[in-house]
Amino acid sequence: MPVSPAYLPDPQFPTLGPEFAEVVAPAAFPQTISRFRNDRAAARVGLNTLTDAEWRDAFALFKPLPGNLPAPLATRYHGHQFQVYNAEIGDGRGFLYAQMREDGEPGGRLLDLGAKGSGQTPFSRFGDGRLTLKGGVRELLATEMLEALGVPTSKSFALFETGEDLERGDEPSPTRSSVLTRLSWSNIRFGTFQRHAFFNKPALVGQLVEHVVSLYYPEVGGAEMAEKAPALLRAVTARMAHLCARWMAAGFVHGVLNTDNMNINGESFDYGPYRFLPKNDPNFTAAYFDHQGLYAFGRQPSAVFWNLQQLAGCLALVCEQEPLVDALNTYGTQYRDNLAEAIVRRLGLKPLTPPDNGVLAAIAFKALAEGGDALRWEPFFFDWFGGLASAPRALRGPRAHLYDTEAFRALRTGLEAFEAHQEERLQHRYFQRSDPQELLIGQIEALWAAIAEHDDWAPLQAKLQGIGEAREAMALAS
Incomplete structure (x- = not known):
């Protein structure tokens, strides 16, 4: 398979050994219809030059890439799911390719x-190892939108429809099937550490710390594990605080903030029942089964902190507790x-x-609350992107009547301390x-209905094009 000079394979995960993954085989699908190809992401890893046939061989048949893993690896991990420990999970319908x-x-x-x-693995339990086409489309939309809004996220790389009829309790069934490939900054989860802590294997926890530090946190100091593990936790805490703040500014509700859905690099991934806020509502939940609102929009910061505490508990096997507590205590301020x-960045501003x-963030949240049901989250940031430079646009737009309140007068006063950053974006x-x-x-349901009822992919393509335009306009790097 010919690849470009920008392709540089470096399969590091197998060096951890069999305690961390099992070799698996991909499923044989009756069909492989390409539905999405992310050449922009592929260019970052030198795979944008693949022909359509080679793309299919790689991301539908999962033939090995040159110099890379000889066979896929289903990774081992545990996790707290809605804060209840589950020792029966792992890569049950996916693998590292x-x-x-x-x-x-x-x-x-x-x-x-x-x-x-991509099929069943030893961790599938009673699952079929498959992904619905609707699930693949939903994740594709999530990653494209989050990238546009400047949230660190995995990238939907390839989506193939696979020609199977799947039975699901939460979708009209039978429903169509797919296989999705993601590009991400590490597949190592908090739950990867949890599995070895659960079996009381400090040597494996230490090995994983060394692996993560050497590959992803080379700036972390300390020659001894007693220093290295707390320094790693401090660095992960900083990245998770950054990620959670970006979710909140994007009005994004992940829905399932389990420890097995936490990546050690602070990158968002694995989108199930996510939602974007229709309005400012801290009690808004994404998952229909989150009856207690554990992962509601306003509770996401505390959920992330709880997950960090579980990671700290794993690291306590290889270092003292006190420096871990010190590392965790940085989360609130961060x-x-x-x-x-x-928030300032989403408004396209820089301080004078x-x-x-x-102060401005507090004013912005108050203004959003003042807008009530009539003011949706994303239009607020759109109208006021660029601050006072966009005031004429906001005050003649379709939501102008909402901005003639005390809260928005306070917003305009607060904006006087800022100016548009890269005003040419406007x-x-x-x-x-x-x-x-x-x-x-x-909107997501309407896009899916066009596909499910008429096999009409044009609305989805138009939506992706529109999100791409928003990404270019706002230029919000993650």
Whole structure:
């Protein structure tokens, strides 16, 4: 299989040994119809030059990539699911397919290609190891939208429809099947540590710490494990605070913040019953089965912290508890600072003087609350992107009547301490429109209905094109 010079394979996960993964075989699918190909992401790992046939061989048949894993690996992990420990999980319908260096540089980030819906594994339990086509489409939409909004996220790399009829309790069945490939910054989860802590294997926990530090946190100091493990926790805590703040600024509700859905690099992935906020509502939940609102929008910061505490419990097998507590105690300040910065960034601003981002963030949340049911989350940030430079646009737009309140007068006063960052962005055609791109649940269902009822993929393609335009206009790097 010919690849470009930017392809640099570096399969590191197998060096951990059989305690961390099992070799598996991909499912044989009756059909392999390409539904999405992410050449923009593929260019980052030198795979954009693959022909359609080679793309199918790689991401539907999962033939090994040159110099990469000789066979897929289903990784071992445990996890707290809705804060109840589950020792029966692992890669039950997916696997690690390949690892390579970003941009073909030896010092580039180590990125993973992993499959979802690729067949049964030893961890499937009673599952069929498959992914519904609707699930694949939903994840594709989530990753594209989150990337546009500047949230660190895995990338939907390839989506194939696979020609099987699946039975599901939460979808009209039979329903169509798919296999999705993701590009992510490591497949190692908090639950990867939890599995070895559960079996009281400190040597394996220590081995995993060394692996993670050497590949993903080379800046973490300390020659001895007693220093290295707390330093790693502190670094992971910082990245998780950053991620959670970006979720909150994006109005995103993950829905299933279990420890097996926490990546050690602070990158969001594995999107099930997610939602984007229709309005500012801290009690808004995404999962229909989250009856207690454990992972409601406003409880996401505390859920992430709880998960970090579980990771700290694993690391306590290889170091003292006190420095781990010290590392955890940085989360609150880190989260608040990151949230304030994320709100200012979403508004496309920079401070005129030493920043007091927190004040503006508080004013923005109050203004959103003042707007009530009539003011949706994304249109607020769209209207006021660029701050006072966009005030004329906001005050003549379709939501102008909502902005004539005390809260919004306070917002305009708060904006006086800021100016548009890269003001030329406001000239993009995206900001000449009256409404932004949104991804509310009704819109997702309408896109799926076109596919399910008429096999009409044009609305989805138009939506992805629109999200891409928003990404270009806002230019919010994650």
